[in-house]
Amino acid sequence: MTESVKKSRVLTGITTTGTPHLGNYVGAIRPAIAASQLETNDSFFFLADFHALIKCQDPALVHQSTKEIAATWLALGLDPENVVFYRQSDVPEIPELCWMLNCMTAKGLMNRAHAYKGAVDVNLEEGKDPDAGITMGLYSYPVLMAADILMFNANKVPVGKDQIQHVEMARDVAARFNHHFGDKFVLPEAVVDDKIAVLQGLDGRKMSKSYGNTIPLFLTEKQMQKHINKIKTNLLEPGEPKDPDTSTVFQLWEAFASEQQVAEMRQAFADGIAWGESKKQLFALVNSELSEARENYNDLMSRPKDMEEILQAGAVKARRYSQPLLDKCRRAVGIRALK
Secondary structure (H helix, E strand, C coil): CCCCCCCEEEEEEEECCCCCEHHHHHHHHHHHHHHHCCCCEEEEEEEEHHHHHHHCCCHHHHHHHHHHHHHHHHHCCCCCCCCEEEEHHHCCHHHHHHHHHHCCCCHHHHHCCHHHHHHHHHHHHCCCCCCCCCCHHHHHHHHHHHHHHHHCCCCEEECCHHHHHHHHHHHHHHHHHHHHHCCCCCCCEEECCCCCCCCECCCCCECCHHHCCCCECCCCHHHHHHHHHCCCCCCCCCCCCCCHHHCHHHHHHHHHCCHHHHHHHHHHHHCCCCHHHHHHHHHHHHHHHHHHHHHHHHHHHCCHHHHHHHHHHHHHHHHHHHHHHHHHHHHHHCCCCCC
């Protein structure tokens, strides 16, 4: 008799604002899909459309982004049969749990949230009221994130360093709830993989929608080539040695290349490869990895009803977990039938 493998429950949320880009792919999507294929993981992936409302009040953009992000994950190999893949707003237990957690969350804890403090600092620098333009969505969104995590009792939450605080807040809130009402929640752990690259954008800063310096993931070949050609480089001529460690072109190459290819390109930089040639080779490398997924993506985007069916089936799977847990929480806090 073989010993069963103890699985970790891993949860990943993707906010539905904007179009996925190469930085999202390298930093989050590719490693998450690889992790979902491990027998040691039970993986939950959700489209965080309630979170999108915090920073985007354009209904058409939220809707389009939801479609693009769903198609992206599926096109890149996420298997909805092997994971729980759902839209946040299709699981009504999440906002109900969020309210219960709000009632257990100290305001002082929310005052220390990085996003809120950052927005206040900007207002003060501009001579405005500290809370100008700050909504309750922004202020309390760590509680919604806690509800996302605790609803499925995730053990591990892969995040960037800037999100570690929110997972720690989820632990604090879960511990307080457990103290008052008995153990209902697993205390989650943030997982940060320092080996995963944070890609630079066209201008050399971190690739981010906020900076407008991204390379969208599923551009046509011609558009992809144009974007790669726009990557900022210095004025060194062909034949002059170039520093790979300060080059966005080389960093992108490293994110897609094998070890041997990285070594070969490093030597080419030392030998003075022309910027135009390095960008040409970079395009060929990136395109070779994404061309099949691009076809899948375009096919999925033409079949939104099929994606909707996948999401609805995912919601059914998700609610097999969320409904029993919420029922336990309701009973624990005293919301139950009169007898």
